[in-house]
Amino acid sequence: MGIEPNAWMKDMPRYEPGRPLEEVARELGLSGIEDMIKLASNENALGPSPRAVAAMQSVAERMHLYPDGGGYYLKQALADRFKLRDDQIILGNGSNELIELLGHVYLQPGDQIVMSECAFVVYKLVARLFNAETIATPMQAFTHDLSAMLQAITPRTRLVFIANPNNPTGTRVTSEALAQFLDAVPDHVLTVLDEAYIDLLPPAEQDQAIDWVRQGRRLCVLRTFSKGHGLAGLRLGYSLASTEVTQLLNQARQPFNVNEMAQAAGIAALADEDHLAATRRMVADGVDQLTAALDQAAIEYVPSCVNFLLIRVGSGRAVCKALEQQHVIVRPMDGYGLPDYIRVTIGTAKENARFIEALEQVLAVVH
Numbered sequence: 001m002g003i004e005p006n007a008w009m010k011d012m013p014r015y016e017p018g019r020p021l022e023e024v025a026r027e028l029g030l031s032g033i034e035d036m037i038k039l040a041s042n043e044n045a046l047g048p049s050p051r052a053v054a055a056m057q058s059v060a061e062r063m064h065l066y067p068d069g070g071g072y073y074l075k076q077a078l079a080d081r082f083k084l085r086d087d088q089i090i091l092g093n094g095s096n097e098l099i100e101l102l103g104h105v106y107l108q109p110g111d112q113i114v115m116s117e118c119a120f121v122v123y124k125l126v127a128r129l130f131n132a133e134t135i136a137t138p139m140q141a142f143t144h145d146l147s148a149m150l151q152a153i154t155p156r157t158r159l160v161f162i163a164n165p166n167n168p169t170g171t172r173v174t175s176e177a178l179a180q181f182l183d184a185v186p187d188h189v190l191t192v193l194d195e196a197y198i199d200l201l202p203p204a205e206q207d208q209a210i211d212w213v214r215q216g217r218r219l220c221v222l223r224t225f226s227k228g229h230g231l232a233g234l235r236l237g238y239s240l241a242s243t244e245v246t247q248l249l250n251q252a253r254q255p256f257n258v259n260e261m262a263q264a265a266g267i268a269a270l271a272d273e274d275h276l277a278a279t280r281r282m283v284a285d286g287v288d289q290l291t292a293a294l295d296q297a298a299i300e301y302v303p304s305c306v307n308f309l310l311i312r313v314g315s316g317r318a319v320c321k322a323l324e325q326q327h328v329i330v331r332p333m334d335g336y337g338l339p340d341y342i343r344v345t346i347g348t349a350k351e352n353a354r355f356i357e358a359l360e361q362v363l364a365v366v367h
């Protein structure tokens with residue numbers, strides 16, 4: 001008889017990532033991935049900032065050394081950019097790691113988290129890891145219903161997760177609604193505002209939550225280099241919060257959780273405004289291109305402010321499978337309680353055109 005795992009680890013749901021190009025190519029018996037496109041993980045179709053690539057190359061020969069475990073220079077760059085102190089910032093191996101660190105610090109069996117039904121699924125998976133309960137509130141028009149979330153808070157609630165903009169719906173709540181929520185949320189709860197996609201919004205609309213952190217509101221803001229900066233493969237995220245919360249998260253992390261290449265690339269990417277601006281233009285053009293084609297084909301979708309679209313196709317999983325046969329990888333949404341939908345990431349103009357063509361062919365057959 002083997003050693004028994006914690007009871008709550010049994011039937012632990014698995015995170016279903018966008019399928020890697022190589023995996024689908026292997027399954028289809030292709031010799032390479034040249035003819036395939038992946039629009040399944042909300043990555044940046046422009047690729048990484050060239051300045052970030054150069055920075056990675058410049059440190060490649062130092063990889064025999066451990067990284068600076070405190071991430072001093074990147075934290076300084078972030079502190080300058082956001083007018084915060086560096087003891088209000090912690091780096092993570094992707095913002096996913098920071099979500100888990102929040103669990104280590106705040107969740108124990110029997111605690112609760114509150115989130116929206118169709119919000120980023122990792123919140124619920126992390127809660128499960130700590131045997132905490134997830135209270136998921138219904139959305140309104142695919143958008144977080146902050147009043148419902150507030151009402152769902154109980155004395156056992158420790159964390160409330162709000163993804164803004166939200167994945168997979170591509171919607172956002174207003175700063176006014178968030179401010180009201182923060183005014184009303186009880187003292188025993190920490191609000192986690194996950195801003196993974198914030199770099200894709202117009203710059204003037206990006207930094208309201210940072211003001212709140214500066215003002216000392218009870219808030220932990222999560223951000224990432226995976227989306228706007230195009231560095232998903234490096235795994236680099238950060239949180240902005242009070243010194244107290246930051247110190248606790250620091251105590252929970254591994255000593256070298258963020259590698260040296262990621263730190264160097266992060267500093268360079270942060271300074272590359274041109275790449276961010278080009279990314280925002282590509283996304284805006286791509287959203288126009290895709291929504292025009294979907295409108296013309298009378299296919300329903302949820303209007304999005306970021307680099308992906310939730311599209312109603314009938315059986316999402318069957319459509320994904322059929323699209324893979326056409327060498328296009330997108331994401332089924334049944335794991336989010338949306339079996340009729342797929343989520344497609346905005347690609348280059350060429351990739352978007354390929355997706356639309358493949359979707360129309362597939363829908364003609366699958367229904």
Ligand SMILES: Cc1ncc(COP(=O)(O)O)c(C=O)c1O
Pocket residue numbers: 041042093094095096097120163166167194196223224225226232235236237
């Ligand atoms: C809302 C949201 N938060 C967090 C993440 C995790 O990002 P990363 O761990 O790459 O920083 C994602 C990734 O898709 C996301 O959609």
